[in-house]
Amino acid sequence: xxxxxxxxxxxxxxxxxxxxxxxxxxxxxxxxxxxxxxxxxxxxxxxxxxxxxxxxxxxxxxxxxxxxxxxxxxxxxxxxxxxxxxxxxxxxxxxxxxxxxxxxxxxxxxxxxxxxxxxxxxxxxxxxxxxxxxxxxxxxxxxxxxxxxxxxxxxxxxxxxxxxxxxxxxxxxxxxxxxxxxxxxxxxxxxxxxxxxxxxxxxxxxxxxxxxxxxxxxxxxxxxxxxxxxxxxxxxxxxxxxxxxxxxxxxxxxx
Amino acid sequence: xxxxxxxxxxxxxxxxxxxxxxxxxxxxxxxxxxxxxxxxxxxxxxxxxxxxxxxxxxxxxxxxxxxxxxxxxxxxxxxxxxxxxxxxxxxxxxxxxxxxxxxxxxxxxxxxxxxxxxxxxxxxxxxxxxxxxxxxxxxxxxxxxxxxxxxxxxxxxxxxxxxxxxxxxxxxxxxxxxxxxxxxxxxxxxxxxxxxxxxxxxxxxxxxxxxxxxxxxxxxxxxxxxxxxxxxx
Amino acid sequence: xxxxxxxxxxxxxxxxxxxxxxxxxxxxxxxxxxxxxxxxxxxxxxxxxxxxxxxxxxxxxxxxxxxxxxxxxxxxxxxxxxxxxxxxxxxxxxxxxxxxxxxxxxxxxxxxxxxxxxxxxxxxxxxxxxxxxxxxxxxxxxxxxxxxxxxxxxxxxxxxxxxxxxxxxxxxxxxxxxxxxxxxxxxxxxxxxxxxxxxxxxxxxxxxxxxxxxxxxxxxxxxxxxxxxxxxxxxxxxxxxxxxxxxxx
Numbered sequence: 001x002x003x004x005x006x007x008x009x010x011x012x013x014x015x016x017x018x019x020x021x022x023x024x025x026x027x028x029x030x031x032x033x034x035x036x037x038x039x040x041x042x043x044x045x046x047x048x049x050x051x052x053x054x055x056x057x058x059x060x061x062x063x064x065x066x067x068x069x070x071x072x073x074x075x076x077x078x079x080x081x082x083x084x085x086x087x088x089x090x091x092x093x094x095x096x097x098x099x100x101x102x103x104x105x106x107x108x109x110x111x112x113x114x115x116x117x118x119x120x121x122x123x124x125x126x127x128x129x130x131x132x133x134x135x136x137x138x139x140x141x142x143x144x145x146x147x148x149x150x151x152x153x154x155x156x157x158x159x160x161x162x163x164x165x166x167x168x169x170x171x172x173x174x175x176x177x178x179x180x181x182x183x184x185x186x187x188x189x190x191x192x193x194x195x196x197x198x199x200x201x202x203x204x205x206x207x208x209x210x211x212x213x214x215x216x217x218x219x220x221x222x223x224x225x226x227x228x229x230x231x232x233x234x235x236x237x238x239x240x241x242x243x244x245x246x247x248x249x250x251x252x253x254x255x
Numbered sequence: 256x257x258x259x260x261x262x263x264x265x266x267x268x269x270x271x272x273x274x275x276x277x278x279x280x281x282x283x284x285x286x287x288x289x290x291x292x293x294x295x296x297x298x299x300x301x302x303x304x305x306x307x308x309x310x311x312x313x314x315x316x317x318x319x320x321x322x323x324x325x326x327x328x329x330x331x332x333x334x335x336x337x338x339x340x341x342x343x344x345x346x347x348x349x350x351x352x353x354x355x356x357x358x359x360x361x362x363x364x365x366x367x368x369x370x371x372x373x374x375x376x377x378x379x380x381x382x383x384x385x386x387x388x389x390x391x392x393x394x395x396x397x398x399x400x401x402x403x404x405x406x407x408x409x410x411x412x413x414x415x416x417x418x419x420x421x422x423x424x425x426x427x428x429x430x431x432x433x434x435x436x437x438x439x440x441x442x443x444x445x446x447x448x449x450x451x452x453x454x455x456x457x458x459x460x461x462x463x464x465x466x467x468x469x470x471x472x473x474x475x476x477x478x479x480x481x482x483x484x485x486x487x488x
Numbered sequence: 489x490x491x492x493x494x495x496x497x498x499x500x501x502x503x504x505x506x507x508x509x510x511x512x513x514x515x516x517x518x519x520x521x522x523x524x525x526x527x528x529x530x531x532x533x534x535x536x537x538x539x540x541x542x543x544x545x546x547x548x549x550x551x552x553x554x555x556x557x558x559x560x561x562x563x564x565x566x567x568x569x570x571x572x573x574x575x576x577x578x579x580x581x582x583x584x585x586x587x588x589x590x591x592x593x594x595x596x597x598x599x600x601x602x603x604x605x606x607x608x609x610x611x612x613x614x615x616x617x618x619x620x621x622x623x624x625x626x627x628x629x630x631x632x633x634x635x636x637x638x639x640x641x642x643x644x645x646x647x648x649x650x651x652x653x654x655x656x657x658x659x660x661x662x663x664x665x666x667x668x669x670x671x672x673x674x675x676x677x678x679x680x681x682x683x684x685x686x687x688x689x690x691x692x693x694x695x696x697x698x699x700x701x702x703x704x705x706x707x708x709x710x711x712x713x714x715x716x717x718x719x720x721x722x723x724x725x726x727x728x729x730x731x732x733x734x735x736x737x
Contacts, residue, residue: 060392083396091394101389105407105484115393118403149486167393323700324693325657328671332693335678336686422561429564433664440566453574461563461571468562 011074012037013171013202014059019068021054021226028054029065030226036171041203043213043234046223047249052206053098055223056175059204060093061086073170091119094164094172098179100156102148108135108159109144112166120167127166134162138192154185158192171202178209210253214238222246264455270446274456277442278463284359284428284438289421291364296371303376314372321369326362327430333362334434359431363424370420378413379405411482418475422468429464439463492687500677504695507668513587515668517695523587523662523669524655527594528602531655532648534595535602536637542607553603560600565661569593573665586667590659598655605647609640643718646711653703657696670695 012035019032028051036042044052057063058070061077070077072093081089102111112131116122122130135141138158148156157177164172174193178186190212197203197216207213213220213234220237222230222245229243241247264270303314321329338346338358349357382405390400432441443460447453497504507515514522541553560568572593577583613636621631641648660671674692678685 062388062392087391087394087396089394090392093392095389095392097385097389097392099385101383101385103386103389103404103408105411114403115395118399119394147485149484163393319701319704320693320697323653323704324696325660325671327660327663328689328693328696331671331675332686332689336689339685426562426564429566430661432566440564440570443567443570457567457571457574461559461567464564464567465559465562469558472562 011071013040013073014204015069015071016055017069017071019058019065019070021058021063021065027226029058032068032228034221034228034231036202036204038170039200039202040218041197041201041216042205042219042221043217044204044206044221044223045208045210045213045249047252050223051226052223053175054226056173056204056206059173060090060095062095087119091115091167092169094167094169096157096160096164096172096174096177098176100148100153100160100180102156102160102163104148107145107147108140108151111148111159112163115163116166131162131166134165135159137165137195138162139188152185153181154188157181157185157189161189161192161196165196171204172196174203174205174207176206176208178207208253210238210250222249224249259454260452261455261458264446264450264452264459267450270450270456273442273446274439274459274463277437277439280356280436280438280442281425281428284356284363284431284436285425287356287360288363288367288428289424291360292367292371292424295364295368296375299368299372300375300379303372318369318373321366322373326366326427327433329366330359330362330430330434334358355431355434355436359428359434359436363427363431367420367424367427370423371417374413374416374420375409377416378409378411381412382408411484414475414479414482418472418478421475422471425468425471426464489687492684493691496677496681496684496687496691500673503677504670504673507673513585513668516673517670519587519667519669520656520659520671523590523594523659523667524652527591527598527655527659528648528652530591530595531598531602534599535606538599538603539606539610540632542603543610556596557600557603560597565593565597565658566664568597569661569665572596586662586665589665590662590667594655594658597658598651601654602648602651605644605651606640609644609647610636612643613640643714646707646714649703649707649710653700653707656700656703660696 014036016032016034019029020027021029032055044055046052054063058065059072059077065078069079072089075089077089102108103114106114109128109131112134113124113127116127116130117124132141132144135144138161140155140158140162143151143155143159148159151159161172161177177193178189181189186209190209193203193205193212194216205212205217215234217234219231220234221228222232222237222241222243224245230237230241230246232242237246238250241250299314299317302310334355338349338354341349346354386404386408387400390404395403428438429440431438432444435441437445439460443456446456450456503516505516506518507513509515509518513519538553538556541549542557544550544553569590573586573589576589576592617636617639618631621635622628626635659667659669662669663671663675666672671692674688678688681688
């Protein structure tokens, strides 16, 4: 969906090389080496506190790292750069939060248009048209003028996805997008994510929804104690997990 | 005491002129110091956002001083004390140009800035951190995040206390009489000395103050309703 | 300048501390303190009564209480002082000292503001406590006195302390009707010296700052302790309620 330069063709969308991070004495991320290829859907799973959220938040530098490099679309994220460069880089990385973080003082439509207009300088009318199409895509064009507090959790998260898509990012990151939702609303958000995957979007998702992982993911990364212990296709991971901790994690989920 | 006669006071052209003049001066002092206070409050807020112990300490001390020293004492320090340290030329100029009112506006404005800046700061702190993260993740810079995401929410949070403190500021303009500013309370004392119709004059002034204060509160209520986010709370 | 300050303190500390006493009325800082302590002590019971009146459905209680609160919130304290100065001698037929005038004004003014604090404390407790007390068979006043008030007043203790700080600051207005308190004493010192106005008023500001700042810190500590103690219970953050008007002359 984006035009690719010859060098970018071989370059993965996201690459972690020897990434380490610690809080005080605690190693949050240990020697992470992994790649998300273009068009690939990766699901990151693991027990709570395993570093999944920290990992995904380092990709757009909401978390700093202490050593190693992370590249996004061929550009180093944690190198020395001016604030404006970082802002530009972030504007190209779609990010969806567990707690939606919609701007409560703006309507659904304004939530989707404000960043294209103010960050990318897109013409107001054009941004509006695009936003309406995106809201339609997540099934909420009827709620364009509603404010976040008037929407259910599932609806808010779908607006948040539209808001991220409005920046036309080459990849989308999801940080536990359904964990804060009531069970009956999980399905509608996963359906939108499925649609994105089907359209060929590169996605990195931290989630506990193993059904989604099994069905949509190209690869599953299993994390524990700040390490990626296993990366495998879902059929392999769910059918025959190699690592003992992955086996325990999956059997705990079943109970 | 003479018989109660509100009309006699209100129709006396001299008294009416004095009271109206006082009311105008009250507005001048209140509006002037409000503008100074708000401008300074925003400056203090921004300075405090700069990371560093020195700025934090400076602004913290400024706020603590102005909130813990009685406003009347602050007025006296400016009018009797600080004015005496100014160069002679400036002192003369101020004496000739309504210096009392200038000092009243400066003292009340500097004092109220401490309250306003704290209101704004609490308003800002009440915005959840996820809002900043979301704005930064979408590529907004510091100023864009402030302007489009944080400040609109912080102002809504701060509105009730900003209104309360604006009413206080308006009431405090009466303290300016103590340094000889011819505002409403000062005019009341003058007219009282000439007419001896104390009750009527006090009643007129009290109603004038009350109407203005209630008007500020009403404006605040309307603003709050307009700014209220649909569906919130 | 620092030497000047020391000189001023050395030569006038007694006047600043107790005024002309024993040759004249007790004044200076002592008068400021007595005035503010007495005003809060007397305003407190009044504030509880006003708060109850504002919950009342009887218009004869509700309206006067509401009007009183709005007058205190909307009319400058100075104007109220002038009223009391004028009305009290008319009502009792005798002149009263400025100290009494100031005390009466402060009790009414502080009472009105404190009543908002108390009311906020009661509202913050929520309906559950009243309903539980009523379900246990307490009457309205029984429920209020035994169940609601003790909790509400405990929770608003920091705000009462803050109101005390406000009272200290408000006593300065006694200067306008010649109450011999601290600000008045400082003006006397200034009139004697004539050449050191900055030093005198700077010293005055420092004295007020030290007293009020210490009490403000104490209120903050108290607030944290109470919040900590009541963590998880309703009404914890009530003293931070931005709706609550606090005067600051």
